[in-house]
Amino acid sequence: MAKQFTSIWTREPRQPRGSGLDRAQIVAAALEILDSEGLDALSMRKIGAKLNAGATSLYWYVANKDELLELVLDEFWGMLHAPESEQASWREVLTTFAYSLRGSMRAHPWVAGLVGHIPSIGPNAMRVSDRLRRAFTEAGFQGVDIYRASGTVMSFVLGQVLPEIAYAKTYGEDYDAESVSQVMSKVAGDYPEMFADYRDVAQTDPEVARALGFDFGLLCVLDGLELRLRDGDRSRLRK
Structure with a gap:
């Protein structure tokens, strides 16, 4: 049963x-x-x-x-912030929400063990979901794409932050960057170009690297959603 x-x-x-x-x-x-x-x-x-x-x-x-x-x-969920869609563009709403979710999860890492395991159908969760729904609706998304777009942003943030929380829980925030580089030089010996990228391009401050990676990824997600929205508009005009 x-x-x-x-x-x-x-x-x-x-x-x-x-x-x-x-x-x-x-x-x-x-x-x-x-x-x-x-x-x-x-x-x-x-x-x-x-x-x-x-x-x-x-x-x-x-x-x-x-x-x-x-x-x-x-x-x-009640700790999160996002402006009303009537007061900001859909990208501003989603950007504010994404950064608020990231910051709140990092401040309260226990939530990593609850998201996806415990139902999120309380009043605060419903309020947040509806605010995102209205932002995407006013942007021009229709039907199930409204919820797919919202889920895409949520999945991006969770995909970025959950590994951060897991890493911090396992190893702590403080570690010797030079020792990491030494280990990488050994395990990446067969991939000299990749190791050169790691050595020359990677940020030495992991917090800066995470923040920059989050910025980059969020912009890519929102740009992709905006492009899909424009393509949808063009498709509807051709019909």
């Missing part, structure tokens, strides 16, 4: 009990733990201790940990 899809967003929040706790306090405590200790450290017991409440009392508000993660993931 297929697994039934459920979500905390399909029911009304329960009213506070005598403890005085509410859902917002629980989510805020969870976010503090996530930011300071990471996703693996989060538990209902820790949240209860932080709020001076028993872990079992939290289950009045959330049925299980997955429901709690739905709530904190939606709080993350």
Whole structure:
């Protein structure tokens, strides 16, 4: 039998009990733990201790940990910024959104373990999705292409940032650039031209390299979407 899809967003929040706790306090405590200790450290017991409440009392508000993660993931989507499509061009909306998503993910790396694993159908996620939808609609995209274009931008940002977060978690931000160059000179011995490119072109500051790579890639994505939009306009005119 297929697994039934459920979500905390399909029911009304329960009213506070005598403890005085509410859902917002629980989510805020969870976010503090996530930011300071990471996703693996989060538990209902820790949240209860932080709020001076028993872990079992939290289950009045959330049925299980997955429901709690739905709530904190939606709080993350609420951190993002993008202007209204009536106030900016579609490229400005998408550029602001992309940089906001990148910055927020890097500031809250625990989200890397939730995106794609936990449903994003809360009010903040829906607001962000609709803002992107309206930007692409006003740009001239139609039908399913609206959502394909939005998904393309989202996939680009995730594809750039998720490896950054994974690398930082595994190796940390500080490493000896010279030792990396020495290793590369050995493993790339059969590819002298590629190693010369790495040595002469690659940025020595990894943060600068990542930022420049993100800039380049985002411009390519938006340029490609704009070109597709223009081609679509020309096709419609020929019909």
